[in-house]
Amino acid sequence: MKKRSIRDAIVNTSIRLFYKQGYSNTGINQIIEEADISKSSLYQHFRAKEDLLIVYLEVTGKDTLNGLKEAADKYTIPKDKILSIFEYLERLVQQNEFYGCHFLNMVYELPEDAVKIKEIVKKQKDTVRALFEEILAPLHRAGLADEIYTLFEGALIANKVHNDHWPIVTAKNVIRKII
Incomplete structure (x- = not known):
């Protein structure tokens, strides 16, 4: 080889x-x-095994962001872009091989002193938050990005807890009301 x-x-x-x-x-x-x-x-x-974890987070971080951007880029209107991201998420969580968010899974699993890994996770999550800010900027409602980001993360967590896609559907319904 x-x-x-x-x-x-x-x-x-x-x-x-x-x-x-x-x-x-x-x-x-x-x-x-x-x-x-x-x-x-x-x-x-x-x-070390931690070096493999770092690569895992880097690769899945890029893949995740690319998937979200690809979903958003299908539309030009900010509201449609955001809804498309949540529709992408809804399809993702319904796949047989979906075991939850790569990054949230690691945060819950690692000890408090895993500062380096938690910083990598935070950086990835900040890229998702920044994507929402970028999408909402034309509406001059960039502050709404934090609310949508919170809906996004909450939907991921609730999906993991309930093993159902209804939290993503609910988040989309809220987005339709607030944008």
Whole structure:
């Protein structure tokens, strides 16, 4: 296996396992076994399990933001852009392989002293908040972005608790009223 494909195998396996099982429940030996690599190959690319977590958060952060932007970019009117993001979220949470928000899952799982990881999560969440600000700027209602961001995060949390998409539908209904 080429050096790049070994790294890709490690990253892809880690992403899948961290998302499905959680960070704490995924061991290095499982990653090595499922990526079909040697332990030395893993440590040539990553010094520690936390390094894999950082890559996981970076990759999923980019993918998440791209998905939200792609949904919003289908429309020109700010209200439609915001609703499209929530419709994207609604489709996402109804997928069989949806296990919750990558970032919220990690925040709940990590100890208080995992400051570096929590900063990465906060940075990603701030990009979502900034996306709402950007979309609402033409309406001169950028302050509304915080409210919509809170609806977004609350809908994700309530979806995880109830294992149902009604929180996203409810958030969309509120958005229709406030924009």
